[in-house]
Amino acid sequence: DAKTTQPPSMDCAEGRAANLPCNHSTISGNEYVYWYRQIHSQGPQYIIHGLKNNETNEMASLIITEDRKSSTLILPHATLRDTAVYYCIVVPMEYGNKLVFGAGTILRVKS
């Protein structure tokens, strides 16, 4: 079972920042927060991950609260091509990191 809670859908205006929240209140100290997305019916795409510090890469930023019970994925300038289902997944560090996908958040970027 997924250990995260995400809103089912969100809308965002093109060019604006998209902020996607995720609750993971039962996360343990040895678990990472990973974000993936699936555009239409393509294969999922890795976006970013973090443990307790905020992270940024060329695609997005990840903000993790100090208590690690929630996080926010930020797409700084959303485009129409960012319309996708976004998955927040908690992954243990130890051996065997299968991904448990929940329902995710459908992000619709509108012009």
Next chain:
Amino acid sequence: NAGVMQNPRHLVRRRGQEARLRCSPMKGHSHVYWYRQLPEEGLKFMVYLQKENIIDESGMPKERFSAEFPKEGPSILRIQQVVRGDSAAYFCASSPRTGREQYFGPGTRLTVT
């Protein structure tokens, strides 16, 4: 560096036939994962393999399904005696080692008629 490759991209089988799905991981990646996405449903983990070893097959149906990742060549997901309920998109992912991000292929869409 080429991404994860899967073939065929589309596969049509009649009930009772066998389906073989192939996955070539990214160069340098020795960990392979298979996931299935049934129509209008979420992605479900099936199996995790390293070269010549099955590490976790907790998501594999007990019958008709098998997977391998030989020392040489691609990983194979084999479905024997397919039924209509096997119609789905099958995605393969690879990673350089455990505990790292996974990179997915484009998937194989299996249709059982």
